[in-house]
Amino acid sequence: MATIPVSMTVNGEPVAMDVPEYTSMLDFLQEYLNLTGTKLGCGIGVCHACVVVLEREDGSLESVRTCINGVGRFNGKKILTVEGQAKRSADGGIEALSPIQRAFLRHFSFQCGWCTPGFVNATTVLLDRLKREPVPADKLEDTITEALHHHICRCTGYVRYFRAIKEVIESTPGLVKQVE
Amino acid sequence: METFRPDRRHFIKLCTVAGISIFAAPTLWQLSRGQPVGKQQPDWRGPGGGPAFRTDGIAKVTGNKIFGRDFRAVDMPGWPDRQHYAFVVRCNRVERRFSGFDWAQIPTGAEPYARVTAQTLQQQGIKLPEFYGDLMLLPEGESPRYYGHAVAMLLFDNFEKYATAKQALQFSKEFIRYGEQTPPLERDPYASWRIIRVEGPGGPTGEDLYSPLDDGLFFPQYRDHKAVWPRHADQAGSVSERGIYYAGQIREQIEQESTAGNWHLVEGEYRTQIVEPMMMEPEATNGWLDADGKTLHMVLTSQSPQDFQEMAAQLVARSSFAGKIKNLVVHSGFVGGGFGGKDHSIFPYYGLVAALFGEAPVRLANNRFEQFQAGLKRHPFHMRNTLAVDKNTGKFQTLLSEMQVDGGGRQNFSPSVAMVGASAIQSIYYFPRNDISAVANYSVNVDSGSMRGYGTMQTMNAMEMMVNRAAQELGVDPIELRLRNATETGWRNTQGAVPQVKVRYREILERARAHPIWAERAKRKQAYEEKEPGYFFGTGFAIATKDYGTGGAAPSAAVQFDENGELSLAIGFMEMGTGTQTSQAFLLEKTLGAPASECHVAEIEAWNALQQFQTESPYTMSQAHQDKMSADPLWTPVVAMASSASMSSYFQSHATEQAAEILFHHGLLPAARRLWQAEEIDPAQLQWRNGGLHYQQLPSLSLQQLAREAHRGGLVTGAMVHAFNRWKWAEADFELDGENRTWVIDGLALRRGPRSGSGGTGISSADYQVIKRRAVRYPKTSLNNAMVTYYAPTAALVEVAVNKGTGEVKIIGLQNYMECGRLIVRQLVEGQIEGGVAMGVGHALYEVLPPLAEGAGNGTWNLNRYQVALARDVAVWNQRHEILEPGSETDPHKGIAEVVAIPIVAALSEAICQATGIRFNDTPITPEILRRALNPEV
Numbered sequence A: 001m002a003t004i005p006v007s008m009t010v011n012g013e014p015v016a017m018d019v020p021e022y023t024s025m026l027d028f029l030q031e032y033l034n035l036t037g038t039k040l041g042c043g044i045g046v047c048h049a050c051v052v053v054l055e056r057e058d059g060s061l062e063s064v065r066t067c068i069n070g071v072g073r074f075n076g077k078k079i080l081t082v083e084g085q086a087k088r089s090a091d092g093g094i095e096a097l098s099p100i101q102r103a104f105l106r107h108f109s110f111q112c113g114w115c116t117p118g119f120v121n122a123t124t125v126l127l128d129r130l131k132r133e134p135v136p137a138d139k140l141e142d143t144i145t146e147a148l149h150h151h152i153c154r155c156t157g158y159v160r161y162f163r164a165i166k167e168v169i170e171s172t173p174g175l176v177k178q179v180e
Numbered sequence B: 001m002e003t004f005r006p007d008r009r010h011f012i013k014l015c016t017v018a019g020i021s022i023f024a025a026p027t028l029w030q031l032s033r034g035q036p037v038g039k040q041q042p043d044w045r046g047p048g049g050g051p052a053f054r055t056d057g058i059a060k061v062t063g064n065k066i067f068g069r070d071f072r073a074v075d076m077p078g079w080p081d082r083q084h085y086a087f088v089v090r091c092n093r094v095e096r097r098f099s100g101f102d103w104a105q106i107p108t109g110a111e112p113y114a115r116v117t118a119q120t121l122q123q124q125g126i127k128l129p130e131f132y133g134d135l136m137l138l139p140e141g142e143s144p145r146y147y148g149h150a151v152a153m154l155l156f157d158n159f160e161k162y163a164t165a166k167q168a169l170q171f172s173k174e175f176i177r178y179g180e181q182t183p184p185l186e187r188d189p190y191a192s193w194r195i196i197r198v199e200g201p202g203g204p205t206g207e208d209l210y211s212p213l214d215d216g217l218f219f220p221q222y223r224d225h226k227a228v229w230p231r232h233a234d235q236a237g238s239v240s241e242r243g244i245y246y247a248g249q250i251r252e253q254i255e256q257e258s259t260a261g262n263w264h265l266v267e268g269e270y271r272t273q274i275v276e277p278m279m280m281e282p283e284a285t286n287g288w289l290d291a292d293g294k295t296l297h298m299v300l301t302s303q304s305p306q307d308f309q310e311m312a313a314q315l316v317a318r319s320s321f322a323g324k325i326k327n328l329v330v331h332s333g334f335v336g337g338g339f340g341g342k343d344h345s346i347f348p349y350y351g352l353v354a355a356l357f358g359e360a361p362v363r364l365a366n367n368r369f370e371q372f373q374a375g376l377k378r379h380p381f382h383m384r385n386t387l388a389v390d391k392n393t394g395k396f397q398t399l400l401s402e403m404q405v406d407g408g409g410r411q412n413f414s415p416s417v418a419m420v421g422a423s424a425i426q427s428i429y430y431f432p433r434n435d436i437s438a439v440a441n442y443s444v445n446v447d448s449g450s451m452r453g454y455g456t457m458q459t460m461n462a463m464e465m466m467v468n469r470a471a472q473e474l475g476v477d478p479i480e481l482r483l484r485n486a487t488e489t490g491w492r493n494t495q496g497a498v499p500q501v502k503v504r505y506r507e508i509l510e511r512a513r514a515h516p517i518w519a520e521r522a523k524r525k526q527a528y529e530e531k532e533p534g535y536f537f538g539t540g541f542a543i544a545t546k547d548y549g550t551g552g553a554a555p556s557a558a559v560q561f562d563e564n565g566e567l568s569l570a571i572g573f574m575e576m577g578t579g580t581q582t583s584q585a586f587l588l589e590k591t592l593g594a595p596a597s598e599c600h601v602a603e604i605e606a607w608n609a610l611q612q613f614q615t616e617s618p619y620t621m622s623q624a625h626q627d628k629m630s631a632d633p634l635w636t637p638v639v640a641m642a643s644s645a646s647m648s649s650y651f652q653s654h655a656t657e658q659a660a661e662i663l664f665h666h667g668l669l670p671a672a673r674r675l676w677q678a679e680e681i682d683p684a685q686l687q688w689r690n691g692g693l694h695y696q697q698l699p700s701l702s703l704q705q706l707a708r709e710a711h712r713g714g715l716v717t718g719a720m721v722h723a724f725n726r727w728k729w730a731e732a733d734f735e736l737d738g739e740n741r742t743w744v745i746d747g748l749a750l751r752r753g754p755r756s757g758s759g760g761t762g763i764s765s766a767d768y769q770v771i772k773r774r775a776v777r778y779p780k781t782s783l784n785n786a787m788v789t790y791y792a793p794t795a796a797l798v799e800v801a802v803n804k805g806t807g808e809v810k811i812i813g814l815q816n817y818m819e820c821g822r823l824i825v826r827q828l829v830e831g832q833i834e835g836g837v838a839m840g841v842g843h844a845l846y847e848v849l850p851p852l853a854e855g856a857g858n859g860t861w862n863l864n865r866y867q868v869a870l871a872r873d874v875a876v877w878n879q880r881h882e883i884l885e886p887g888s889e890t891d892p893h894k895g896i897a898e899v900v901a902i903p904i905v906a907a908l909s910e911a912i913c914q915a916t917g918i919r920f921n922d923t924p925i926t927p928e929i930l931r932r933a934l935n936p937e938v
Helices: A025-032 A099-106 A116-132 A137-148 A159-171 B057-061 B118-124 B159-169 B239-259 B305-318 B347-357 B368-374 B414-424 B456-474 B478-485 B505-514 B521-531 B580-592 B605-610 B623-630 B645-676 B703-712 B781-786 B826-845 B903-916 B927-934
Strands: A003-010 A013-020 A051-055 A061-065 A078-080 A094-096 B012-017 B020-024 B084-090 B096-101 B114-117 B150-156 B176-181 B191-199 B208-210 B221-223 B226-228 B263-271 B284-290 B295-300 B327-332 B362-365 B381-390 B396-406 B433-441 B535-547 B556-561 B567-571 B598-600 B687-689 B692-695 B698-702 B716-722 B731-736 B739-743 B747-752 B769-771 B775-777 B791-803 B809-818 B879-883
Touching (some): A013 A025, A013 B159, A025 B159, A051 A116, A061 A116, A099 A116, A099 A159, A099 B057, A116 A137, A116 A159, A116 B057, A137 A159, A159 B826, B012 B305, B020 B305, B084 B159, B084 B347, B084 B368, B096 B150, B114 B118, B114 B347, B118 B347, B150 B159, B150 B347, B191 B239, B239 B381, B239 B396, B239 B433, B263 B456, B284 B347, B295 B305, B295 B347, B305 B347, B347 B362, B396 B414, B414 B456, B456 B478, B456 B535, B456 B903, B478 B535, B505 B535, B505 B791, B505 B809, B521 B535, B521 B791, B521 B903, B535 B809, B535 B903, B556 B605, B556 B645, B556 B703, B556 B747, B580 B598, B580 B645, B605 B716, B605 B747, B605 B769, B623 B781, B645 B692, B645 B739, B703 B716, B731 B747, B791 B826, B791 B903, B791 B927, B809 B826, B809 B903, B826 B879, B826 B903, B903 B927
Parallel strands (some): A003 A078, B084 B362, B295 B327, B396 B433, B567 B598
Antiparallel strands (some): A003 A013, A051 A061, A051 A078, B012 B020, B084 B150, B096 B176, B114 B150, B191 B208, B191 B433, B263 B381, B284 B295, B381 B396, B535 B791, B556 B567, B687 B692, B692 B698, B716 B747, B747 B769, B791 B809
């Protein structure tokens, strides 16, 4: 089996190793880095449970499905997985949750929690986008739906995720433009 | 040398089955880094006194390892770090004999180190537990019994080989070889049921002329693999002869009254589809046979690990591994969704076999294609129904239903799903007479199990579709027709049993009738269609009342406090995502003044203190056996039960509340008497307010003060109970502290004073002493014929726009009504409703697996072809729901996890009919089906 060298930054930590060339990013995270917070849902890029945050060169964020993308696509890149979303202490304990993590908790957005990492990461990307491109208030619900509607949740029916996202966006200055 | 040491800090012994000691490992998430799960956080309380978030929430939102699928060998304490991998090879056809493998298809360098086949299993004496049938792996020369039948398991010593081989083999048409064609296999049905009832002269509350509850059940013979019911009728004869007599009377009356023009008949065939549970976490196991320690470790993703423990031990004990394995350790994590698909699934047994033949820990993990191919499904029903309605009064007169249920290739829960579907079709309505039969059949489809709804999603929606049609044909408002026929508290159901809950259907119906979506539906339709000429607009309503319970519920709970008044709770139930851990912790507040600081779910070890044992099946035991065994104060009909979502809020809550009340009565109350120096206290005047216990004008006492006094004085500081419910609760008399008292439980153990110092922080059997009951009164065994008597209703009002060209249905507005008794945590109930709606929308409009060769068993299905409801499909911004206030402070906490998914299905079907004029009897009504119906010429 031919291997390729990969190196990247995952949750702020540099990672470098040789892996078989057709390894998916999801398998790389789970089987080589033992980061299992990124979840397998469908394995074919439909359910979006497996998305991670990719930092582009200009500093903007992109959500990328790890089940249908090979590890090579992430070579030299900076990646944030759900494990890296909260601020942690040196021993791995959680010191502070991100605003979207807190909002999902407060709204009881999830039940089983399998789809939660995907929602956390995709919403992080949406917030980043709205910082650069604020959305008119009357388009906010459509914007959230458009950004998150591919994510499959089987327990709580999306309502509590979407409400939490709306609340975070509305309470974060600069993400929404008031309609005249 | 034996390296396995059953240190109770790591492994807790449960019992010995067939000479194998079974241990439960402390729940997996305790291995996880980060915040502990189950221990409340400092900011746990939210505004209004409820929880601010789920107790498992932080772990889930931060990606901790908490699910069974997350754990690799390296994560497991005491395991070797090396991780091996297994892959199950499955057939995608059934009409030819399996004739071996083309091993050359395996890529060079990716060869498995072990190939497990039927021959291997036979050599080692490995057989599936009886519940699952036979042929775990199909032997060479046999034809597959069903699509997806497993033929081999391959074991690999690293991930690279496993991934490479699986990539090459999973969809290969060459790897499995097939030989000559064989005729289709035929088998007798798995089970048959018939529910005949005729009301007596006393009406709905009087004695019946005939009913399963009063007369018992009778069964058919099987000829040519078809159910043939007895034919001989005799009003004074046996149970079957009397049943056939009344069935004949029912049909004669329908014929006469409809011919005379008195009754209107709604007759039709109603079909439901095969549905995939599509829980987000595909099934997985990790297993390690520690040969030196003679110990088999299994990590599961199961909803029913208790049943696995026992059946797995028996599997091992019957095999050649019997002498090599003395201990079985079962590790369970949080379940990443189940919906019944992980309840008694066959999957963990393949994982067990992988572990037996592995040379290191072996991980077996379905990808989504495999989960579709081999995971349990929702049963498709084919019903022939007749609803007879009196034309003058609009009162329902008779219900006839013949149901054929496709159970797939293995029996699993098909018998009981057919029975529950049949007994639930009446929904909220009263019928003076009924003849309902259901036959659960074998087929070559993937087997179906206990998926959410358990038969009622299928049958109650058919009933609602019939009621909507009857309303249209009789020219009566659909909600008015329902009001005329809604059953009342105390009226008998189709089995002749009287439901044990107060019925509030009329209240729900009246509220829906007054809602603008319903009251203004004509105006709204006109306005929408004028504005959007490319769409049809329609409004639909449906209601359902889901039974919950199994007729053999056996919850356990233990509550204790430390010297600082910190409450700990242990319950037998798993956390499957519904928030059981959070809601049960909060239940204590009413009785003990505070929620539990810690809640241990899926507790197993603690119950050893109760010392209980069971004998025969609670469903089939005789009254004489029950009477005889009841004399033993440690006997119970069922020691432990499987977890399912609808069971926790009512059944587990009962045990939790009983434990809390006993702890209050024998711990806190005597402590309060001492501190207040008051001999006589009227418990009715005691009240918890602002964290203090108040009584008349006396100074209030904090839980900490009371707890300290209870510990100091050797009073009761922990109460552990076991309860049993067979559609009624068992109750027992106990003598405690010189007082005779009856509690609604059948087993009790108490902790007095400080803990015994057994180590650990949880609830431990070592601290508790069993209190033998003086007498017990169990519900009579004849109540097994009642089938179901607990119900929780939900109604859905929905308005849709149907695209005239594409047939796509868009939900414009949605109003739900829920009556769940006393709710425990509002946010959890609301989340359940919203999740149920999404699943119901999927069942109604999108989700379908074809049968046979095109179906899931062929291994090519995944979410690219199987469409579930997405956010845009469920009116995510326009959903509203109303939860009725409880009727009284003593209303039960009702089980709702299943009912919430049901009425939206028939409501959507009716809304589509009102929009387009086309009435569908079958589900789903996909955009393609609707497009063809609307545009037959295209």
